[in-house]
Amino acid sequence: MAFKIAGKNKRKRIWAGIIVLLLTPLVFFITYASVSPFDPGGFATGMLMVFFSFLFALNGTIIIVIGIFTQRSRNI
Numbered sequence: 001m002a003f004k005i006a007g008k009n010k011r012k013r014i015w016a017g018i019i020v021l022l023l024t025p026l027v028f029f030i031t032y033a034s035v036s037p038f039d040p041g042g043f044a045t046g047m048l049m050v051f052f053s054f055l056f057a058l059n060g061t062i063i064i065v066i067g068i069f070t071q072r073s074r075n076i
Contacts, residue, residue, distance in 0.1 A: 002063050013067030020060030028053040 002020060006012035031049045039045045 010070045017064030
C-alpha cells in the first residue's frame with residue numbers, strides 16, 4: 001500500500017517508511033489485544049507480538065531503503 005500511495009516519488013517513499021515504523025507499536029498492541037483472550041498462558045501471545053512487530057518494522061525499513069536508492073524522476 002505504501003508503494004501504491006507513494007508512486008515513484010522518492011520523498012514520499014521515505015516518508016511512507018517512516019510512518020510504517022511509527023505505526024509498529026500500534027501493531028504490537030493490536031496483536032496483544034486480539035490474541036491474548038485465546039492464550040491463557042501468554043507465551044504464544046508474546047511470541048506473536050514480537051514476530052508481527054518485527055516483520056512490520058522490517059517492512060518499514062525496507063521501504064525507507066528502497067526510497068533512498070530510488071532514482072529521482074527527471075522531466076525532460
